[in-house]
Amino acid sequence: MGILRGWIFRISPNETTFARRGFPPCPQAQREHLEKVGHSFVEGYRCALSNDVSPELVFELDRIGADLRGFAYEGAAMALALLDLLTPWRRDRIARFLHGPGDRHIYMIHVGVGFALAKLRRGVERSMQSMHPFYRWLVIDGYGFHEGFFKWRDSFEQLRTPVRLTTEHLPVFDQGLGRSLWFVSGAQPGHIVDMIGRFPRERQHNLWSGIGLASTYAGGVDQTVLELLRNAAADTGADADLAQGAAFAAKARERAGNILPHTEMACETYCGRSARAAAMKTDESLKKISSTGVESSRIATYENWRQLVRDSVVSHYGSGTTRQTCFSPVSA
Numbered sequence: 001m002g003i004l005r006g007w008i009f010r011i012s013p014n015e016t017t018f019a020r021r022g023f024p025p026c027p028q029a030q031r032e033h034l035e036k037v038g039h040s041f042v043e044g045y046r047c048a049l050s051n052d053v054s055p056e057l058v059f060e061l062d063r064i065g066a067d068l069r070g071f072a073y074e075g076a077a078m079a080l081a082l083l084d085l086l087t088p089w090r091r092d093r094i095a096r097f098l099h100g101p102g103d104r105h106i107y108m109i110h111v112g113v114g115f116a117l118a119k120l121r122r123g124v125e126r127s128m129q130s131m132h133p134f135y136r137w138l139v140i141d142g143y144g145f146h147e148g149f150f151k152w153r154d155s156f157e158q159l160r161t162p163v164r165l166t167t168e169h170l171p172v173f174d175q176g177l178g179r180s181l182w183f184v185s186g187a188q189p190g191h192i193v194d195m196i197g198r199f200p201r202e203r204q205h206n207l208w209s210g211i212g213l214a215s216t217y218a219g220g221v222d223q224t225v226l227e228l229l230r231n232a233a234a235d236t237g238a239d240a241d242l243a244q245g246a247a248f249a250a251k252a253r254e255r256a257g258n259i260l261p262h263t264e265m266a267c268e269t270y271c272g273r274s275a276r277a278a279a280m281k282t283d284e285s286l287k288k289i290s291s292t293g294v295e296s297s298r299i300a301t302y303e304n305w306r307q308l309v310r311d312s313v314v315s316h317y318g319s320g321t322t323r324q325t326c327f328s329p330v331s332a
Contacts, residue, residue: 010049013042018186021152028185033220034183037071040064044072048079051092057100066258070217071122073105077112078119085120085127095130106298107252110135114142114176123164128309134286140169144176144210156195170301173280174199175245178210187221208238209306212245212270215251219262226269239270240310243278246284247313251279271276271313281313 012161014020016038018031025031030134033226049055053293057076064072082095094113102109110131119126146156154160155177165173178196185191196207211229215221233242250267253259259275267275285308287325289301 011042013039014023016042016149021149021184023152023184024186024188024191026188026191030220032126034187034218036068037183037218037220040068040071041075044075045079046075047072048076049083052083053096053100053285054081060096061101067219067260069258070105070108070252070256073102074108074112074115075290077102077109078115081113081116081127082119084274085116085122091198098132104241105133105252105257106135106255107138107248110138111142111145111176113145115138115146118143118146118162121164121293122163124169134256134302135306137172137299140165140172141179141210143178146176146182147173147179148184152180156181156184156198159199170203171303172299174203174206175210175213178207178245179214180210181207182211182214182218186213189225189232192229193232204236204239205238207235208233209241209245212242212266213249214245216246216263216270216275218267219260219266221262223269226266230269240314243271243313244306244310247278247282249274251282254279273313278313282309285309285312 017035018026043064047060049056051060061069061072061076064068077094077097080097084091084093094109098109099105109283113127113131114124117127124139128139131139143162143165151160161170161173181192181195185195192211196204196211200209211233215226215229230239230242233239246267250259253263254276263275267273269276280303285305288308289305
């Protein structure tokens with residue numbers, strides 16, 4: 001059965017290379033690093049197709065280095081979500097994964113589910129109903145990454161958005177789209193600024209949030225590049241969004257127990273604090289929302305969480321500008 005699944009749902013490792021995707025050229029070291037990320041994702045995907053939710057799957061995923069392991073779990077989540085969606089006689093794989101070995105990679109698991117929904121061109125609401133009340137919105141983030149990475153010309157040149165998502169979903173979709181831009185651009189500040197500048201002003205902040213997430217979690221550049229990005233974001237008043245993305249990435253790595261030097265460097269650059277301190281701000285903001293008793297099933301609550309993080313984690317190098325969203329922030 002594992003072999004049959006691998007044949008039906010197979011993804012070639014070449015699918016995530018710059019050559020296959022037609023991404024613009026970039027320095028070799030950055031391209032090789034970003035392609036390793038894609039390879040790890042595909043490796044996790046293939047392992048899950050062969051092993052389902054099992055000790056063997058966890059063993060294979062945990063053999064991957066700490067810097068890339070989260071991407072392998074993300075790929076595994078995509079595979080398990082595809083199997084849940086396409087095998088109606090059994091739909092418990094993602095739930096078992098989340099309540100077991102995937103818990104420490106909870107951010108990446110939800111993103112992986114979004115990959116599966118985008119791959120099948122499905123709506124998101126039904127699949128998210130039984131998922132974590134706050135993290136479920138990362139499914140839409142994953143949807144955005146998939147569209148940006150695999151359909152980058154449509155996403156960044158034609159500015160197309162999926163018809164299956166509503167305008168309410170767009171801020172989180174754009175966060176995922178921004179994460180994909182880290183890869184599409186080859187982590188080059190000039191390309192990032194140019195591509196973000198093509199979008200309407202109201203969408204640019206969320207794209208910068210995605211850049212903060214990807215550059216902090218995936219890494220692949222030096223301090224100079226991070227400073228260029230910080231300054232470019234500050235020029236458009238999006239430095240708080242960049243910092244919010246960095247804080248989310250720091251929390252994802254802290255929960256998985258694999259904070260890395262590039263995570264620290266990005267948080268110091270964007271947030272003016274350590275990765276653990278930035279991660280702590282996401283926890284504190286989430287507690288404030290939870291204590292208000294606001295209905296957590298609404299996307300507005302997730303957006304309020306992001307807003308509180310923006311307010312509390314801003315770069316001390318930039319303007320620290322926070323912005324008003326279409327959602328009313330939850331009172332602290």
